[in-house]
Amino acid sequence: MSGAVADPRAARVFHFVDCGYDAARGEARLAWRVDDGPELIERIVFPGAPEPAGAERRAAFDAALQLLHWLAGVSYWKAGLAPEIRLNRPPPPAIAHFLTDVYVKGLAEFGFVNDVDVAGRLSVPAGPGEPSEPRRVGLGETALVALGGGKDSLVGLELAARAGLQVRPWCVGESRLIGDTAAAAGLDLLRIGRRLAPELKAMNQAGAWNGHVPVTAINSAIGVCAALLYGCRYVVFSNERSADEATLTGPGGEAVNHQYSKSSEFEAAFRAVVRSWVAADLEYFSILRPFSELDIVRRFTGLERFHGVYSSCNRNFHLDGPVIRGRWCGNCPKCRFAALSLAVFLPPRRVRAIMDADLLDDPAQEAGFRALCGLGAEKPFECVGEVGECRAALRALSGQPEWREHAIVRRLAPALDDVAMPALEDLLQPSSRHGIPPDIAARMEGVPG
Numbered sequence: 265m266s267g268a269v270a271d272p273r274a275a276r277v278f279h280f281v282d283c284g285y286d287a288a289r290g291e292a293r294l295a296w297r298v299d300d301g302p303e304l305i306e307r308i309v310f311p312g313a314p315e316p317a318g319a320e321r322r323a324a325f326d327a328a329l330q331l332l333h334w335l336a337g338v339s340y341w342k343a344g345l346a347p348e349i350r351l352n353r354p355p356p357p358a359i360a361h362f363l364t365d366v367y368v369k370g371l372a373e374f375g376f377v378n379d380v381d382v383a384g385r386l387s388v389p390a391g392p393g394e395p396s397e398p399r400r401v402g403l404g405e406t407a408l409v410a411l412g413g414g415k416d417s418l419v420g421l422e423l424a425a426r427a428g429l430q431v432r433p434w435c436v437g438e439s440r441l442i443g444d445t446a447a448a449a450g451l452d453l454l455r456i457g458r459r460l461a462p463e464l465k466a467m468n469q470a471g472a473w474n475g476h477v478p479v480t481a482i483n484s485a486i487g488v489c490a491a492l493l494y495g496c497r498y499v500v501f502s503n504e505r506s507a508d509e510a511t512l513t514g515p516g517g518e519a520v521n522h523q524y525s526k527s528s529e530f531e532a533a534f535r536a537v538v539r540s541w542v543a544a545d546l547e548y549f550s551i552l553r554p555f556s557e558l559d560i561v562r563r564f565t566g567l568e569r570f571h572g573v574y575s576s577c578n579r580n581f582h583l584d585g586p587v588i589r590g591r592w593c594g595n596c597p598k599c600r601f602a603a604l605s606l607a608v609f610l611p612p613r614r615v616r617a618i619m620d621a622d623l624l625d626d627p628a629q630e631a632g633f634r635a636l637c638g639l640g641a642e643k644p645f646e647c648v649g650e651v652g653e654c655r656a657a658l659r660a661l662s663g664q665p666e667w668r669e670h671a672i673v674r675r676l677a678p679a680l681d682d683v684a685m686p687a688l689e690d691l692l693q694p695s696s697r698h699g700i701p702p703d704i705a706a707r708m709e710g711v712p713g
């Protein structure tokens with residue numbers, strides 16, 4: 265028996281057992297099993313124990329919960345990479361294809377780091393038929409805007425509000441820092457609970473496969489469930505166009521993108537599945553898709569009320585809470601990218617006030633900044649801007665008297681003469697490629713940048 269723990273890598277069959285919603289407790293229960301091991305149960309808690317109003321919305325919610333069950337299974341399937349998958353409800357072929365794509369591309373970093381062929385091990389069986397006739401469920405006008413504690417979602421929240429959307433910020437998990445950002449916006453935060461199956465920890469300790477998962481895909485499906493429970497028409501994420509750049513190219517020539525489930529490819533595919541499988545009048549989109557990371561940072565520098573509460577450092581966002589004392593660890597790719605990008609638009613004094621450090625003047629950080637700029641090292645597996653953006657940012661700093669003598673700028677600027685990079689002005693131009701509903705996109709055009 266391989267079961268859930270004994271030897272997690274000996275898994276043969278991964279079962280999608282079932283999923284359900286207890287409206288009295290506001291709790292969704294998602295269950296899987298590896299071989300004949302115990303059920304692995306993940307719980308999602310929706311505050312206020314909401315119930316979907318009416319039969320059509322109930323049917324749409326059941327479909328959304330099913331979609332969440334299929335997507336959240338990635339955390340548990342990846343632990344054993346069982347070659348056979350059995351589903352209590354096999355998806356129609358188009359959705360089986362979508363799930364295969366999300367698992368393979370969303371686990372590309374996992375596969376690369378572990379040197380394991382995810383696509384070769386994955387087989388998602390399809391059931392008969394296509395998604396049924398798209399249903400319309402008649403939701404209210406509120407926009408559920410996902411918050412992640414960082415600058416992107418705060419710029420997204422601000423933009424949505426300024427474009428006239430009735431915004432309701434929400435997040436998955438207990439992060440206090442995310443709560444602080446919502447408070448700084450003067451808005452109540454809808455906090456959705458998520459408890460992974462406790463057995464996963466023991467499986468990891470027993471040597472299960474482990475690595476990065478497409479967490480934004482899971483959060484997106486949770487957002488769609490919430491929209492149906494709370495009666496909101498829009499599920500808004502703040503994923504930037506820079507998230508489309510692959511982190512690196514794998515040995516078979518495939519793109520390995522740490523941010524796959526933030527990409528426009530995922531967004532478009534997920535939106536199509538939501539429309540056909542869940543509800544045709546529920547809108548899922550990223551409000552920041554037209555913008556580069558540098559443009560988002562430029563916009564963020566004007567939102568001073570968030571500067572003392574937010575953080576982009578992922579050391580804040582572990583399931584068991586932060587693993588740092590302050591808001592910035594000061595020594596990771598995200599902290600370095602924050603320092604570099606803020607510096608393009610703010611003087612040293614103000615960057616130091618935000619991050620409590622001046623990373624651009626710390627020679628010990630040179631290798632990390634080289635990696636961001638693709639100067640002899642690979643782009644890191646983290647949510648950072650494009651290599652071209654980092655180069656353009658550094659080049660801009662080399663022309664600014666208050667930054668050009670900083671150790672990192674002085675050391676790396678000469679290397680920029682030999683590499684290609686986009687012009688900063690081009691990076692600050694919005695793109696017209698996005699999935700924002702046309703009426704909202706039109707209203708966004710009137711919002712000052």
Ligand SMILES: CC(=O)N[C@H]1[C@@H](OP(=O)(O)OP(=O)(O)OC[C@H]2O[C@@H](n3ccc(=O)[nH]c3=O)[C@H](O)[C@@H]2O)O[C@H](CO)[C@@H](O)[C@@H]1O[C@H](C)C(=O)N[C@@H](C)C(=O)N[C@@H](CCC(=O)O)C(=O)O
Pocket residue numbers: 339340468474475476477478479480481482522523524525526578579581582583584646647648
């Ligand atoms: C905070 C963080 O960076 N976590 C990554 C880290 O996990 P760690 O063990 O250090 O801490 P936890 O996040 O608390 O995870 C504990 C274990 O649980 C597994 N797990 C967690 C969430 C989940 O949905 N499924 C899971 O199986 C996890 O594997 C741990 O064993 O390292 C892990 C392994 O590489 C990463 O998987 C953890 O990443 C989290 C899932 C996470 O939330 N990361 C975001 C900060 C993140 O990377 N966001 C991306 C979004 C990209 C996307 O395509 O969605 C980004 O900002 O670019």
Ligand SMILES: Nc1ncnc2c1ncn2[C@@H]1O[C@H](COP(=O)(O)OP(=O)(O)OP(=O)(O)O)[C@@H](O)[C@H]1O
Pocket residue numbers: 410411412413414415416417418434435436437480483500501502503526575576577647
């Ligand atoms: N705990 C969470 N609950 C719901 N949505 C989340 C959560 N964490 C991140 N997100 C959303 O996922 C997307 C990607 O997160 P990301 O970390 O890039 O954004 P951020 O935290 O706003 O900005 P930054 O780039 O500064 O870290 C954003 O839309 C964000 O709102």
